Amino acid sequence: MKRTLIALALATCASAAEDLWTAKVQPLLAARCVECHGPQKAKHGLRLDSIDAIMKGGKDLGPAVIAGKPDESPLIKVCVMPRGEEMAMPPKGAALTTEEIAMLKEWIKAGAK
Ligand code: HEC
Numbered sequence: 001m002k003r004t005l006i007a008l009a010l011a012t013c014a015s016a017a018e019d020l021w022t023a024k025v026q027p028l029l030a031a032r033c034v035e036c037h038g039p040q041k042a043k044h045g046l047r048l049d050s051i052d053a054i055m056k057g058g059k060d061l062g063p064a065v066i067a068g069k070p071d072e073s074p075l076i077k078v079c080v081m082p083r084g085e086e087m088a089m090p091p092k093g094a095a096l097t098t099e100e101i102a103m104l105k106e107w108i109k110a111g112a113k
Helices: 002-032 051-056 074-080 098-109
Strands: none
Touching (some): 002 098, 074 098
16 A cells, blocks of 8 residues: 555656646746757757756766756756856846746656656
């Protein structure tokens, strides 16, 4: 019984992450990051247009996301850096909003699927 419940909880978590990816994470990255981290250009070897590519990561910071650990994930770290720092992302346009960062963190916490 306990096992079933845990399996159920994990499955619910995975589908929450999958829904977030499709509904919010991917559109946000596509709008703000993929022009420099995608098929056209991959700055620092990093592409953010698929989960596989995100997990493969970039040249300096390694895997951009550590599933379950938003605060240790480079993808979050670079987005909360003070504007003007070399690695602060995205380097042009406005910083991501508090809501966008919270949503990205939620996706990572839910397993980043
Ligand atoms: C205008 C182009 C541009 C956009 C848009 C952009 N980046 Fe970057 N990104 C760069 C450049 C250039 C670097 C290398 C930074 C440096 O060393 O100065 C970089 C580096 C990074 C790295 C470190 C990669 C490594 O070496 O491991 C991460 C993580 C990252 N970006 C995430 C993001 C995220 C998340 C977004 C969207 C919110 C984003 N970037 C949007 C140009 C961009």
